[in-house]
Amino acid sequence: MDKQKDILNAALKLFTEFGFHGTPTSKIAQEAGVANGTLFHYFKTKDELIVALYVDIKKQLGFCVAKDIQAEDSIKETARKYYVAALHWGIDNETEFRYIQQFLSSPYVSMIPAELVEQSLAMINMIKEGIKQKLIKVTPAEYVMSIISSHLYGVNQYINSQKLSSAKQKQLINESFELVWKMIT
Amino acid sequence: MDKQKDILNAALKLFTEFGFHGTPTSKIAQEAGVANGTLFHYFKTKDELIVALYVDIKKQLGFCVAKDIQAEDSIKETARKYYVAALHWGIDNETEFRYIQQFLSSPYVSMIPAELVEQSLAMINMIKEGIKQKLIKVTPAEYVMSIISSHLYGVNQYINSQKLSSAKQKQLINESFELVWKMIT
DNA sequence: TTTATGATTGACTAATCACTCCACAAATGT
DNA sequence: ACATTTGTGGAGTGATTAGTCAATCATAAA
Structure with a gap:
């Protein structure tokens, strides 16, 4: 209702x-x-609806991705949890994921409210910590973030386009994390 | 005129x-x-213009990417040339690159004419050859293609957002190719 | 019962849009 | 020289759209 x-x-x-x-x-x-x-x-306007929808979806994703993280997790474990959760969310919410892409490559991007920007800060900080600990070899953190995000996006697109079985999906997700991890460490 | x-x-x-x-x-x-x-x-219609613009840009990119490839190049060399050329093109043609993204995540994607699809076949075949030679360890070829494309997209976005100097750009491009290569071999 | 508040409706409007039409100009062929 | 095609302009049109508005309805506090 x-x-x-x-x-x-x-x-x-x-x-x-x-x-x-x-x-x-x-x-x-x-x-x-x-x-x-x-x-x-x-x-109030159609534009406001378009942006509000993006904010709403982004909050759902943010919540879903953050919920399993625990303070005592290692950097790699934290990274894996972020990565896996985001990928699962993308598979379970194909339409929402597509909307994010559509929105981000439209001129409406410039209307994203400031409150949302800080959300990805937690991940950037995690990467920075990884760099400080000399675990992550690639720098700067923003570059690493960019690589991981786009990798996620690519894998998601592949999984959705191939309609793999649930088991194959799980395997691919885990393997693909190791792939990225190998790349940046 | x-x-x-x-x-x-x-x-x-x-x-x-x-x-x-x-x-x-x-x-x-x-x-x-x-x-x-x-x-x-x-x-004839606005839609036709939208699609024609995409086709036109895609042809420019295709031409630019293919022009340096030589038959005697090794798989890795061919891959690097594709990768580097695409990245350079993306930097020199920021608006065109953005248009491709915008178009691909819009409902107009479904209007892409068949003639364009075959263009990326050369790259898929190269990857398949790499897999056959046991050079590339990740399979299937479409998955590898997906990973490389999105990586390219991510690096491009990072470079454009950071406005790096020309020298730094060149260095980053070469390093980033090695990164992907390491990941898939 | 009265009053107030906010949700809900759908007819309405002013503006905009994609696209047409036709007159004419320039190029091209014969 | 003439005929035919092709390019160009811009006013015009019918349909569509975002957004408004005056009017109801639901709920609950006074």
Whole structure:
């Protein structure tokens, strides 16, 4: 009965299928089962809805990725947990993952609110710690972060495009982490 | 004096800045210095223009990447040349590179004409040859391709975001190839 | 019961957009 | 010289769109 959620879900579905351009707000309202005006009650503009949807998805991902991390984990273990959790999330939430990509390579990127930027700080700090401990050989941390992120993105895309069995997926995920780890250490 | 080229250039500039949605055909015509009707003389629809621009850019990239390859090059040398050329192209053609990303994560992907798909076949075959020679340890070839592509994409994004000096760029590009190579062999 | 507040509606509008049409100009062929 | 094709312009059009608004409805506090 949460209409705001309904609108976000409808927007996600239609935006990923038809693009920002291709989906009028009227269709979103219709898909969500609410009146046209209701959409604008929750989101002042279409742009605001587009950004809000990104923020919402990013928070889900952030929560999912952070939940298993424990203070006593080693750097490698922490990195693996981040990596594996993100990949699993990407597989279980294919549409959301696609929306992130779509959003990030659109001009709306510049509208990301400041509050979201700090989220990836935890990972950058972990990498910096790894570099300080001379575990990670590649520098600077931002470069390592960039490499890992794009690797994640590539593996995810491959897994989704191949529709592998669950077991094969798990194996690939673990192996692919070792691949990246080998590369940066 | 090539109006078709002018239109493509104007479209590239505006699409990357304001998105497909945010740039009306009238603005593209204006930016290109041609009349509204002229645009539709060269491209029947806006969608056709969007796809044609992608095809045009992809052909430029394809040409640039293939031009240095020689038949007697080793697998590794061939791979390096592909990789380095693509990265250099991405740095010299930042806007074009961004357009490729934007296009690929939009619903327009499904409109890519068949003729373009075969272009990346040369690279897949090279990887397959590498696997056959037991040089490349990671399989299948499509997976390797996926990893390399996304790595390229990540490094490019890092280089462009950091605005490194030309010398640092060159060094990073060569090092980053060795990084990927180490990973897959 | 009254009053207040916010959610919800859907008809409405002003603006915009992709695309057409047709007149004319330039190039090209005969 | 003429005919035909091709390129160019820009006003015009019908459809669509984001966003508004006045009016209801639901809920609950006073």
